[in-house]
Ligand SMILES: [Ca+2]
Ligand SMILES: [Ca+2]
Ligand SMILES: [Ca+2]
């Protein structure tokens with residue numbers, strides 16, 4: 001009771017400070033990244049920031065030495081035995097739960113996580129024992145007594161090290177916590193996903209409603225990486241499509257991500273999971289971004305039947321306020337206006353030809369190419385680019401409508417004239433060459449002549465009907481308006497200051513090598 005009261009009082013003071021700081025701060029793009037991986041077991045030396053990597057992970061055998069659980073205190077891992085106790089079905093039951101946490105990070109980023117079945121049990125310490133294929137993983141998972149449910153680290157449930165260390169340690173004395181089966185073992189999965197986040201280079205952040213995975217305290221009101229976490233990991237490793245072409249990604253026409261056939265009346269959408277606000281569900285994985293100015297995203301598609309296409313590019317992401325622990329900075333993040341995006345439409349049926357470009361609006365606004373004519377069977381590509389060196393999530397919609405048909409215009413020149421009669425006469429009776437089969441009977445015949453005669457002299461309307469009412473675009477603009485609405489108004493303000501204060505208190509407790517990141521359990525407001 002006393003604790004609640006104390007937090008309650010200080011929470012308000014904390015928010016006053018926070019809001020003042022925001023007023024003075026320059027806009028920033030937030031999340032907080034330390035180093036990314038420089039060398040991995042399967043990649044060797046890896047490409048620069050924003051490029052994908054392959055990371056292996058393994059589980060140390062019980063008995064593996066875990067050094068410096070506290071400075072100078074070494075212990076041995078008992079993670080496997082602990083999990084065997086907590087899961088009645090044994091390893092076949094707990095392994096998929098653990099694997100799903102690595103797979104979750106993989107599904108939303110350029111990281112290819114590969115399980116390394118081998119782990120030789122050498123000391124849990126990167127500098128002596130880095131990841132080696134067939135020997136041990138890059139990210140090694142261990143567990144031992146840290147402090148139980150309360151103690152030296154305020155009752156921590158785990159800790160981990162930055163790249164290129166990547167060791168993750170769970171507190172196996174927290175059996176009540178890790179034995180909780182609710183929501184498919186959410187506490188175990190949440191802690192692992194958080195610690196893996198550190199092992200990928202993500203630092204602690206705080207938010208008003210404690211709704212980011214990389215908060216210092218465990219949360220139970222969401223499952224897995226949220227928008228800010230996804231932006232952070234894509235900054236370091238790109239989006240999931242960058243893994244294609246052996247890690248070269250979709251940065252050229254030749255390496256465009258294939259989207260398949262686009263038929264009249266159909267829409268192909270990408271990045272749709274990022275435009276529904278701050279919260280991300282565990283099964284959402286459709287997130288694409290321009291990670292920096294050098295990132296180009298190409299997408300290829302074929303026109304399935306002659307059609308007109310609208311290409312609509314929408315920068316997406318919520319607006320939120322966030323505190324970054326390592327820099328003690330408070331940022332307002334407008335995640336929809338990080339980078340000024342631009343759009344190109346290419347015909348790649350033969351020699352690539354640039355058909356249209358859109359770069360009319362500033363960061364935060366929609367770019368669109370409307371009513372582009374596509375030939376039946378033609379091959380096309382769209383290029384998305386940006387001018388900022390930070391992550392811009394986006395949504396891309398390709399909306400195809402049937403090209404307007406002028407009855408009797410058998411040669412397709414936009415007017416019903418004598419040339420169409422000539423074409424009809426020259427193909428009369430044919431069932432293969434059906435250009436003059438205006439009534440779609442399967443044969444060029446009298447009915448087609450009647451159609452030509454009835455429409456003689458007509459011309460194609462200069463303004464295709466679908467452009468008069470651009471419904472998809474209007475909808476997207478509405479979505480943008482919702483995102484830029486001030487975010488704090490309806491949000492809970494619980495917990496921010498408590499989280500902030502407690503995590504600061506414990507921050508100096510780093511071990512002797514690397515920065516260690518501790519996920520607290522005790523003293524949590526939740
Ligand atoms: Ca503990
Ligand atoms: Ca990208
Ligand atoms: Ca790309």
Ligand SMILES: [Ca+2]
Nearest residue numbers: 437441443445
């Ligand atoms: Ca006919």
Ligand SMILES: [Zn+2]
Nearest residue numbers: 216517518519
């Ligand atoms: Zn942490």
